[in-house]
Protein backbone atom coordinates (compact mmCIF):
# COMPACT_ATOMS: atom_id res chain seq x y z
CA UNK A 717 0.00 0.00 0.00
CA UNK A 718 2.73 2.41 0.92
CA UNK A 719 4.66 1.53 -2.27
CA UNK A 720 1.53 2.14 -4.32
CA UNK A 721 1.11 5.51 -2.67
CA UNK A 722 4.71 6.45 -3.40
CA UNK A 723 4.32 5.49 -7.04
CA UNK A 724 1.10 7.47 -7.23
CA UNK A 725 2.75 10.59 -5.83
CA UNK A 726 5.68 10.39 -8.18
CA UNK A 727 3.41 9.63 -11.12
CA UNK A 728 1.38 12.67 -10.06
CA UNK A 729 4.50 14.79 -10.22
CA UNK A 730 5.31 13.61 -13.74
CA UNK A 731 1.70 14.22 -14.83
CA UNK A 732 1.69 17.71 -13.41
CA UNK A 733 4.96 18.46 -15.16
CA UNK A 734 3.55 17.22 -18.47
CA UNK A 735 0.51 19.47 -18.18
CA UNK A 736 2.45 22.53 -17.13
CA UNK A 737 5.14 22.06 -19.81
CA UNK A 738 2.56 23.28 -22.27
CA UNK A 739 2.41 26.60 -20.46
CA UNK A 740 5.33 28.95 -20.30
CA UNK A 741 7.13 28.40 -17.03
CA UNK A 742 9.70 30.64 -15.37
CA UNK A 743 10.93 27.90 -13.04
CA UNK A 744 12.42 28.21 -9.56
CA UNK A 745 15.14 26.63 -7.47
CA UNK A 746 14.56 24.65 -4.27
CA UNK A 747 17.29 24.17 -1.67
CA UNK A 748 17.02 20.67 -0.23
CA UNK A 749 18.92 19.60 2.89
CA UNK A 750 19.90 16.05 3.79
CA UNK A 751 19.29 16.28 7.51
CA UNK A 752 21.80 13.55 8.51
CA UNK A 753 24.84 15.58 7.43
CA UNK A 754 23.43 19.01 6.60
CA UNK A 755 24.45 18.84 2.93
CA UNK A 756 22.31 21.25 0.87
CA UNK A 757 21.77 20.91 -2.87
CA UNK A 758 19.89 23.19 -5.24
CA UNK A 759 17.28 21.53 -7.43
CA UNK A 760 16.08 23.62 -10.35
CA UNK A 761 12.43 23.14 -11.28
CA UNK A 762 12.30 24.30 -14.87
CA UNK A 763 8.79 23.19 -15.75
CA UNK A 764 6.77 24.92 -13.04
CA UNK A 765 5.98 28.42 -11.85
CA UNK A 766 5.95 29.28 -8.15
CA UNK A 767 2.25 29.57 -7.37
CA UNK A 768 -0.08 29.91 -4.41
CA UNK A 769 -0.11 26.18 -3.65
CA UNK A 770 3.61 25.64 -4.15
CA UNK A 771 4.70 26.25 -0.55
CA UNK A 772 2.20 23.68 0.69
CA UNK A 773 3.36 21.24 -1.97
CA UNK A 774 7.01 21.46 -0.81
CA UNK A 775 6.23 21.31 2.92
CA UNK A 776 3.10 19.36 3.83
CA UNK A 777 2.37 18.15 0.29
CA UNK A 778 3.79 15.32 -1.76
CA UNK A 779 6.95 17.09 -2.94
CA UNK A 780 7.87 17.53 0.73
CA UNK A 781 7.85 13.79 1.41
CA UNK A 782 11.28 12.20 1.87
CA UNK A 783 10.77 9.98 -1.19
CA UNK A 784 10.45 12.94 -3.54
CA UNK A 785 12.97 15.15 -1.74
CA UNK A 786 15.58 12.37 -1.96
CA UNK A 787 14.84 11.95 -5.66
CA UNK A 788 15.29 15.69 -6.29
CA UNK A 789 18.35 15.83 -4.00
CA UNK A 790 20.09 13.12 -6.03
CA UNK A 791 19.00 14.60 -9.34
CA UNK A 792 20.47 17.92 -8.24
CA UNK A 793 23.88 16.24 -8.19
CA UNK A 794 23.25 14.48 -11.50
CA UNK A 795 22.77 11.14 -9.76
CA UNK A 796 20.24 8.52 -10.70
CA UNK A 797 18.37 6.73 -7.95
CA UNK A 798 16.24 3.63 -8.21
CA UNK A 799 12.58 3.97 -7.25
CA UNK A 800 12.89 0.94 -4.99
CA UNK A 801 15.22 2.67 -2.54
CA UNK A 802 13.04 5.77 -2.08
CA UNK A 803 11.16 5.73 1.21
CA UNK A 804 8.41 7.98 2.53
CA UNK A 805 8.86 9.96 5.72
CA UNK A 806 9.58 13.45 6.95
CA UNK A 807 12.80 13.15 8.92
CA UNK A 808 15.58 12.64 6.38
CA UNK A 809 15.27 15.56 3.95
CA UNK A 810 13.95 19.12 4.25
CA UNK A 811 13.06 21.67 1.60
CA UNK A 812 14.49 24.73 3.33
CA UNK A 813 14.03 27.58 0.87
CA UNK A 814 13.12 28.56 -2.66
CA UNK A 815 14.89 31.02 -4.95
CA UNK A 816 12.57 32.68 -7.43
CA UNK A 817 13.66 33.98 -10.85
CA UNK A 818 13.22 37.57 -9.60
CA UNK A 819 15.87 37.00 -6.91
CA UNK A 820 13.48 36.69 -3.97
CA UNK A 821 14.16 33.90 -1.48
CA UNK A 822 11.21 32.28 0.31
CA UNK A 823 11.95 30.36 3.50
CA UNK A 824 9.88 27.20 3.83
CA UNK A 825 8.58 25.95 7.15
CA UNK A 826 7.12 22.57 7.86
CA UNK A 827 4.79 22.35 10.80
CA UNK A 828 5.62 18.74 11.72
Ligand SMILES: [Zn+2]
Pocket residue numbers: 722725781782783784803804805
Ligand atom coordinates in the same frame (compact mmCIF):
# COMPACT_ATOMS: atom_id res chain seq x y z
ZN1 LIG B 1 6.77 9.62 0.03
